[in-house]
Amino acid sequence: MSVTADLYIEVKNFYARQMRVLDDLDIERFTATFTEDGSVAHPHRGEKVEGREAMRTKMKSMLPMYEGLVTRHWFDHFLIEQAEGDGLRVTYYSLVTQTNTQDEVHFFSSSSVEDQMVREEGELRIRERVIHRDNPKYGRVI
Amino acid sequence: MSVTADLYIEVKNFYARQMRVLDDLDIERFTATFTEDGSVAHPHRGEKVEGREAMRTKMKSMLPMYEGLVTRHWFDHFLIEQAEGDGLRVTYYSLVTQTNTQDEVHFFSSSSVEDQMVREEGELRIRERVIHRDNPKYGRVI
Amino acid sequence: MSVTADLYIEVKNFYARQMRVLDDLDIERFTATFTEDGSVAHPHRGEKVEGREAMRTKMKSMLPMYEGLVTRHWFDHFLIEQAEGDGLRVTYYSLVTQTNTQDEVHFFSSSSVEDQMVREEGELRIRERVIHRDNPKYGRVI
Known part of the structure; x- marks a missing residue:
């Protein structure tokens, strides 16, 4: 079943904020977007x-891979479906780029993502x- | 004239589904999204x-070009306009990437697209x- | 505070049109999207x-950089916030690609953008x- 326009945009806003904190390597605020x-x-x-806790540890161990680069996640083709309760299942395409100190942009990866979302407070x-x-x-897969 | 938020999102969902089946090289389901x-x-x-029928034949003949790669279409800057009857004219940017078995992502093409849509059942x-x-x-052109 | 779905889509349509005229190097119509x-x-x-007037002069001086190429701006992760009066603050990611006569697509730049918008007539x-x-x-920064 399709979601309302308001919920669709709320979900898009969620990802706009989550990617800003991820691409800013703000591990604390990023992990807070998860249960x-x-x-x-x-x-x-x-x-x-x-x-x-495990996510924080893992992400800290991976920070060196992201140093000296600006990483950006680019998403597309969202499908947002109602799941059990007031949960949502969201699937989308994800392209990751990285820019170095010489202003050169490179592809990092191309993926598809499946998220199970819930509402807390x-x-x-x-x-x-x-x-x-x-x-x-x-x-x-997707 | 501008379309409603609900119709805007219905159109975006159409493309999210259509691109999943295209990038999955599912010719049968892809051609079913056309009249x-x-x-x-x-x-x-x-x-x-x-x-x-001609689309299926053409696509089958082109499958070898897409083997051993994951192709992804990335769209942006949709403009959705009412056309005659309950039809729509939709224009957008389209960037195509391909990923190989070495995890390397490459550009395939950059285009703009014009679609004439109708509603059937x-x-x-x-x-x-x-x-x-x-x-x-x-x-x-666009 | 979050904006309505209709306003969200009006803003997205604004950028869809603004990028068409920018990527078409239509300086007159592009500068008309600014106050x-x-x-x-x-x-x-x-x-x-x-x-x-200064934007027109600057853009004309930069045209040679864009000749012989098709430039495309790809945006993502919009956040649209109400600002003073009926103004808006809009932030987003921006990736720029260029395609040459050999059909080769290259990255030009990756950026984040902050726009202050107002409504005129x-x-x-x-x-x-x-x-x-x-x-x-x-x-x-963003």
């Missing part, structure tokens, strides 16, 4: 990080994110 | 394919698509 | 161009645009 037990999975490398939060990295070896 | 006599034109190579369908490949030789 | 005293700043090169216009070029040297 306390929220998870991020990268099935192509057999990885699932569960809970904000009125705010949308991610309970489960699955990132399917594009690679013909894995097949296309 | 039976729907057409796709590429004026820069003087080509116009008319009707679902409640569903939006494309009756005519014209893809203007970006190239300074052809001039910019 | 008469509208400005465009590029803080990373310490530049601020004020007023339509019913039409949205930009009063102030600040373009923050992505570069780890400058830090991330």
Whole structure:
């Protein structure tokens, strides 16, 4: 079932804010957009990080990969569906670019993403994110 | 005249679904998003394919170009206008990327697209698509 | 405070039209999307161009950079906030690509943009645009 225009835009605003804090490497504010037990999975490398604490640890360990670059996530083709309760299932395309000190922009990755969202105290939060990295070896999932 | 927010989002959902099936190379489901006599034109190579049957044949012949790659279409800057009857004229930018087995993302093309949409049994369908490949030789159309 | 779905889409339509005329290098119609005293700043090169007349002069001087290429601006992650009066503050990501006569697409730049919009005779216009070029040297602003 289709969601209302207001909910559609609320979801788009959620991602606009979440990507600003992610691309700003603000781990504290990024993990706060997940539920306390929220998870991020990268099935192509057999990885699932569960809970904000584990996410913070994992992200801190990966910071060196992002230093000296401006990373940007570009999303497209959102589909937003009602899930159980007042939850939502959101799927979209995700392209990641990085810019270096020489003003050169490069592709970092292309993926599709599946998010399970819930509402906590009125705010949308991610309970489960699955990132399917594009690679013909894995097949296309979304 | 501007369309309602609900119709705007219905159109965006149409493209989100259509691109998933196109990028999944699901020819059957992709051609079903066109009317039976729907057409796709590429004026820069003087080509116009008319009707679902001809589209299926053409797409099957082009499948080898897409093997071993994940193709993604990224759209932007939609303008949605009411056309005759309950039809719509939709124009937008289209960027196509491809990812190979080495996780490398490359540009495939940049274009602008004009779609004429109609409603059949409640569903939006494309009756005519014209893809203007970006190239300074052809001039910019949209 | 969040804006209505109708206003959200009106703003998106504004950018869809503004980018068509910018990417078409139509200086006259592009500057008309700004107020008469509208400005465009590029803080990373310490530049601020004020007023339509100065914008026209500046843009004409830069046309050679864009000749023989099709330039496209791709926007994402809009946040639209009410500002004083009936004004709006709009921020978003901006990726610029260029396609040459050999059909090759290249990145030109990655930026974030802050626009202050006002309404004049019913039409949205930009009063102030600040373009923050992505570069780890400058830090991330949006």
